[in-house]
Amino acid sequence: MKKVCPTEFTIQPHNHWNNKWFILAAGDYEAGDFNAMTVAWGGMGTMWGKPFVTIVVRPARHTYSFIEKYPTFTLCSFPEIYKKQLVLMGSRSGRSHDKISDCGLTTMASTNVAAPSFKQADLILECKKIYWDDLKPENFLDPSIHEKYPEKDYHRMYFGEILSIWENK
Numbered sequence: 615m616k617k618v619c620p621t622e623f624t625i626q627p628h629n630h631w632n633n634k635w636f637i638l639a640a641g642d643y644e645a646g647d648f649n650a651m652t653v654a655w656g657g658m659g660t661m662w663g664k665p666f667v668t669i670v671v672r673p674a675r676h677t678y679s680f681i682e683k684y685p686t687f688t689l690c691s692f693p694e695i696y697k698k699q700l701v702l703m704g705s706r707s708g709r710s711h712d713k714i715s716d717c718g719l720t721t722m723a724s725t726n727v728a729a730p731s732f733k734q735a736d737l738i739l740e741c742k743k744i745y746w747d748d749l750k751p752e753n754f755l756d757p758s759i760h761e762k763y764p765e766k767d768y769h770r771m772y773f774g775e776i777l778s779i780w781e782n783k
């Protein structure tokens with residue numbers, strides 16, 4: 615993997631989030647206390663002069679308790695051959711299964727954050743939480759957004775400052 619400076623980093627953000635997806639991992643790798651799940655809604659850019667990502671996590675996710683408890687997280691994306699693994703990581707909960715081992719992905723220590731990364735990833739963003747807020751239905755300006763929340767389980771949004779980018783192009 616090659617370390618990439620945020621000012622040199624190029625990506626097709628909508629295509630990457632919407633079609634390639636990421637695995638979000640939160641917790642502490644050394645302590646063996648972490649979880650991970652697939653995410654496809656989010657963004658990236660600049661906030662307060664820092665390179666940053668936005669992620670949104672529904673409170674029912676097991677990963678939510680880790681993102682709440684720990685200060686850092688990673689976003690990893692993978693070559694196309696791992697699509698099945700990403701589907702599995704996004705359809706089973708780590709609360710009841712060791713889904714990471716079940717799908718054959720391997721966690722490893724990150725370089726700058728306690729949250730784990732994945733050996734099979736071809737892009738790793740190591741991030742530190744800098745802001746959170748809850749999405750508020752009264753602020754939805756497009757009525758169709760309500761359809762995404764039949765159970766009214768509105769996401770919590772986090773901004774993460776990007777501390778390191780690793781890429782294997």
Ligand SMILES: Cc1cc2nc3c(=O)[nH]c(=O)nc-3n(C[C@H](O)[C@H](O)[C@H](O)COP(=O)(O)O)c2cc1C
Pocket residue numbers: 635649650651652653654655656670671672674675676677678700701703704705706707708709769
């Ligand atoms: C393609 C895809 C994208 C997803 N994106 C998100 C997301 O952005 N936010 C979210 O809260 N859940 C998202 N999910 C759902 C979680 O990945 C899923 O509920 C997962 O099983 C939660 O695992 P956990 O309980 O171990 O945290 C997505 C699922 C898939 C398949």
